[in-house]
Amino acid sequence: MxxxxxxxxxxxxxxxxxxxxxxxxxxxxxxxxxxxxxxxxxxEKSFDTYLSNYDRLYRFTKRVESPNMVDLEGGVPNPFAKSFSIDYPELGTACRTFYTGENQLSVKNLTGDWVHYEQPDGIAFADSTFFKLFDYDWKIGDPKTALNKPGSAVISTSLAEKFFGVTDGGYDRVLGKAVKMNNKVEVFITGVVADPPKNASVPFKLIMEYEEVAKIFDFYQPESWTSTSSNAQVFFLANNNVTQKQIEDVLPDFAKKYIPESENATSFHVQSLAEMHFQPEFNTYENSAVNPDxxxxxxxxxxxxxxxxxxxxxxxxxxxxxxxxxxxxxxxxxxxxxxxxxxxxxxxxxxxxxxxxxxxxxxxxxxxxxxxxxxxxxxxxxxxxxxxxxxxxxxxxxxxxxxxxxxxxxxxxxxxxxxxxxxxxxxxxxxxxxxxxxxxxxxxxxxxxxxxxxxxxxxxxxxxGNSDLGFQKESIITFPLPSPEASKLEVMRNELVRFPGVQNVSYAFGSPLSTNNIGSTFGYAPLETQGQFDVAYKVIDDNYLELYEIELLAGRDIKKGDTLTEALLSMEALKLMEMDDPNEAIGKEISSGFAGPKKVVGVFRDFHNKDLKEKRDPMVMVTYPDYFYEGAIKFNGDEGQTSELIAALEQAWMAQYPDTLFDYTMLSEQIMENYxxxxxxxxxxxxxxxxxxxxxxxxxxxxxxxxxxxxxxxxxxxxxxxxxxxxxxxxxxxxxxxxxxxxxxxxxxxxxxxxxxxxxxxxxxxxxxxxxxxxxxxxxxxxxxxxxxxxxxxxxxxxxxxxxxxx
Known part of the structure; x- marks a missing residue:
């Protein structure tokens, strides 16, 4: 039938x-x-579940309340891990990590010359306890000692193949090899591990001993409780039978002990790995977190x-x-x-x-x-x-x-x-x-x-794509600066301004909408506020306003050569001072968490320093040549002239930075990448x-x-x-x-x-x-x-x- x-x-x-x-x-x-x-x-629901310690792994987070905003951060101050381990050794093991994202890595070829590679992801620094917390499949090396010594590093199999051509499993040939990062940090391979799986929230492929971060990160302050980088994160492996609530309960007293009273209200919290992947309001490596809704x-x-x-x-x-x-x-x-x-x-x-x-x-x-x-x-x-x-x-x-x-x-x-x-x-x-x-x-x-x-x-x-962001975004090329040496920057400027169509050249910490912001505080003495205001600091030069066509409403631009004594305020920052008239702020002195007090010399019209998904910040502009890490060229010309200009830029770049790979971005395209x-x-x-x-x-x-x-x-x-x-x-x-x-x-x-x-x-x-x-x-x-x-x-x-x- x-x-x-x-x-x-x-x-x-x-x-x-x-x-x-x-x-x-x-x-x-x-x-x-x-x-x-x-x-x-x-x-998405499988993220990090492959880890043997998944149920006992946590990340510490920070919450800062200022008079004008609440800031949630995945990063914590650098001394956090050491201090927490000393104060509460019975709770578990803490590990510092620092993720750097895209960077240049260099290795030596057979003739001893450095060969440069652009590595888009996976570069990090970590304490020696890292491999106690996170599982890796070891091809060669000892996880207990691999990061014990300064200058040591562990590399993944994909990078071993990319940099050293190891395709036959002979990873012993990689041990002792040197890897240089941004021509500043040189480390030596002590172990090789399999690449982390796709569902890893901590996707490290080159893991260097943590203290090496001081050589490439200017803001690294090993003993500071008032400075935090969002990339400096602390993970924690709880001991058996230690609950998340037990860890959370000790954090208020811990914050009270170490955070200065002069700081805005700061509290620390603990986040499980499962929560970490589904709480995108806290920054994660590679922005892998998703909204569970x-x-x-x-x-x-x-x-x-x-x-x-x-x-x-x-x-x-x-x-x-x-x-x-x-x-x-x-x-x-x-x-x-x-x-x-x-x-x-x-x-x-x-x-x-x-x-x-x-x-x-x-x-x-x-x-x-x-x-x-x-x-x-x-x-x-x-x-x-x-x-x-x-x-x-x-x-x-x-x-x-x-x-x-x-x-x-x-x-x-x-x-x-x-x-x-x-x-x-x-x-x-x-x-x-x-x-x-x-x-x-x-x-x-x-x-x-x-x-x-x-x-x-x-x-x-x-x-x-069509909104007015408050600054010029078309016909601008931006490029990173490997080092802010004044002599090199001046030579590059002189070379570039001679090129037909170039209208202006500016150096700064970042473009108006760049994610490279310096978050700090400022205050105004006549206001009796509890704590200081959180604002975004923009480090600029004397060509920045003109190049990006940012309108100055009152006062003047910062003088050329000034270093952190003068400041420009946005209208949003002016409102925090309870002023409506831009001229009223000229000559006033403000306190600053970024290198001390400053005199207000100008007020500019607000522009968007974040993408349109978020509210723009109050902003303060200062000049500080040591923090010039991005250049910008404003030009007019057709597609053919743009190609010629990029070639000229690359030539000027290579003359000053011969050991660094050239890179550039069209600002308008970079902005749309935010979406x-x-x-x-x-x-x-x-x-x-x-x-x-x-x-x-x-x-x-x-x-x-x-x-x-x-x-x-x-x-x-x-x-x-x-x-x-x-x-x-x-x-x-x-x-x-x-x-x-x-x-x-x-x-x-x-x-x-x-x-x-x-x-x-x-x-x-x-x-x-x-x-x-x-x-x-x-x-x-x-x-x-x-x-x-x-x-x-x-x-x-x-x-x-x-x-x-x-x-």
Whole structure:
């Protein structure tokens, strides 16, 4: 019997090839997209779970409250780890880490010359206790002693291959080799480890002994409790039976003991590794943390895509049911039971689902291996090593088979033999039309919500790109400075200003929107505030305002050659002094956490020192040549002249810094990189809304097919009586317009709610306008109309003789 069911199912699928192909493709599209989304969520939830000490590992964080803001930091003062270990040795082991991100690494070639490489990630410093906390697969070396000595370092296998060409496992040849960082720090390899997995929050590939950080980090103050770098983080391995609450309970007294009373209110907190990955408000290495609320979106989208694919299957199956109604009648006359018929049709659904899942797995694997630009890493299904995803696939197979197959099975199996064998199968099926209409409405509801989301994200991205940031961003090239030696910078300036089209050259700590900010405090004596204000300090030269076209509202620019005695204030900073008139601040003295008191010589118009997702800070500008770490060139010229200017810049650069790789950035492009996450969201919405619309169109195709079969004789009569093709098409078009309109009315409040909630995460945002919803409606109507016309045209041009000859 089972063999007969199988053979019959195969024959039916072959007999209705077009419906089979559409069903398989529709389900495969929905399932493949869902598998990618589910794998992404599973992967994000797996961060750091590979660590043997996962349940006992923590990170210390800091919270600083000033009169004007609350600052949350993943970094803590440098003496924190040592002091905590001395005061509370019974709690566990502390380890300092310092992550530097992108840097230049150099190694010696066979002739003894240094060869330079740009290393984009994985460079860090750590205490010798690091390998007690974090698991690495050791190829050679001793984790207990690898970082004990100054100048020691551990390298990963990928870097050993990249720098030393070790591809045969002979890692002993790497031991003792020298690696130089930014021509300032030279270390020697004491061990080789496997690369950390993709789901590591601490993705270190070159780990140097911690004290070496003093050679490259100007702000390193080993005994200071008032200076903190966000990259200087302390991890903690709790002893057995020590809870997170026990650690948290000692931190108030610890902060009171070491933080000076003159500082703003500072408290320390402890964060588990699981919390660390899902609390992006604290900075993490490589910004790997994600908002846990955002992980519900991929799950919801994945489920809805599968549901829309199932709805599409139901519509097409019930459209096909009219053709199979006589088959059902004959089976029942010959003694077929309702349960046997249900099993037969569920079996066919199961076959289609299996084919769809197999196809979707190939598509999903192809997508996952090309995801790096979107999420920063590639994935793989790897079903037999990922039990969670395997259970999801099995659930999808069973769920889709039941959800997509039960309704058509019950509809077909309950047909009465007398009715269908008299040729009244269409009449018997007509009672299910409202169900199919409801399913199509559901499909287009999902499609229109995704289209609305896509349009809103596009509008917000345009807002990011077109907003006035308060400074000039076009036609500016920025480049890092390996060292701020005044003589070298002056030679470079003189070389560059002679190039045609160059309008200005400036040196500073960073561009107006650079993440290289110096956060510190300032105060104004006449104000009796508790604590001092937190502000962003910008280190600039005397060309900075002119090059970036930052408007000076009162006073003058900082004098050339001044060093930390004069200051410029932003209007936001002026408001903290309780002043409205910029001229009132000129000549006033302010206290400063950045190198002492200063005299206000000018006030400038506010500009955005952060991306538009965050509120801009009050700012203070000072000049300090020792902190010039970025150059900028303002120019005008076409694309060809820009290329020539970059070549001239590289030549001037190499003349001053021959041992450093040249790099540059177009400021306008660099600014848009701040919105890569939003750009990735847009790409995903475009992809999934396209899939949802395609599946929705297949469902609409199924409904129109059903209507065409049901109205076959009606259309024949209308044509005999003189109805035109356009009049016949109108019958189907009216139906489609009503369904899409109903779906739109349901989609609008959902789309508005979701996107208003998404936009609320931005300090500067667009307003949701009616036109977004109008365009979504119009787009869906056009797509639906094309689908309807393509299918209904076949019925409209058919010969009425074919449908009426039996009458």
């Amino acid at each position: 089972l063999k007969n069911y199988f053979i019959t199912a195969i024959r039916n699928l072959q007999r209705n090839r077009s419906f089979t192909v559409i069903n398989v493709l529709g389900l495969a599209l929905g399932i493949s997209a869902a598998l990618v989304l589910f794998k992404y969520v599973i992967f 955002l992980l519900t979106v991929p799950i919801a989208v994945g489920v809805f895509l599968i549901l829309t694919a199932c709805v599409n299957f139901v519509n097409l199956s019930t459209a096909l049911a009219i053709k199979r109604s006589k088959e059902v009648g004959i089976r029942k006359v010959l003694g077929g039971h309702k349960k046997q018929l249900i099993l037969q049709f569920l079996g066919e659904t199961f076959l289609i689902t299996i084919l769809s899942v197999l196809l979707s797995m190939g598509v999903a694997e192809l997508i996952m291996t090309n995801m790096e630009e979107l999420v920063g890493y590639n994935l793989s299904l790897d079903l037999f090593n990922d039990m969670q995803l395997l259970s999801v696939v099995l659930t999808v197979i069973v769920g889709v088979t039941l959800f997509a197959g039960l309704y058509p099975s019950f509809v077909l199996s309950k047909l009465k033999p007398v009715t269908v064998l008299r040729g009244k199968g269409q009449t018997a099926m007509s009672g299910n039309i409202n169900t199919r209409r409801g399913l199509v409405i559901f499909q287009f509801f999902i499609s229109q919500v995704l289209v609305i989301c896509t349009l809103v994200v596009i509008s917000q991205m345009k807002y990011f 890569n996450d939003e750009a990735n969201v847009l790409t995903l919405f475009q992809l999934f809304s396209g899939i949802a619309i395609l599946i929705g169109c297949l469902g609409l195709y199924g409904l129109v097919s059903f209507m065409a079969n049901q109205k076959k004789k009606e259309i024949g009569v209308r044509k005999v009586l003189g109805a035109s093709v356009n009049q016949i098409l109108n019958i189907f078009s009216r139906e489609m317009l009503v369904l899409i309109a109903i779906a739109f009315l349901i989609a609008v409040p959902f789309g508005y709610y979701f996107m208003n909630d998404w936009l609320s995460g931005f300090e500067y945002r667009i307003e949701l306008n009616v036109w977004v919803f109008v365009i979504a409606m119009a787009f869906t109507l056009v797509v639906g109309m094309v689908t309807t016309v393509l299918r209904s045209l076949q019925a409209a041009v058919s010969n009425p003789v074919d449908s009426l000859r039996s009458e």
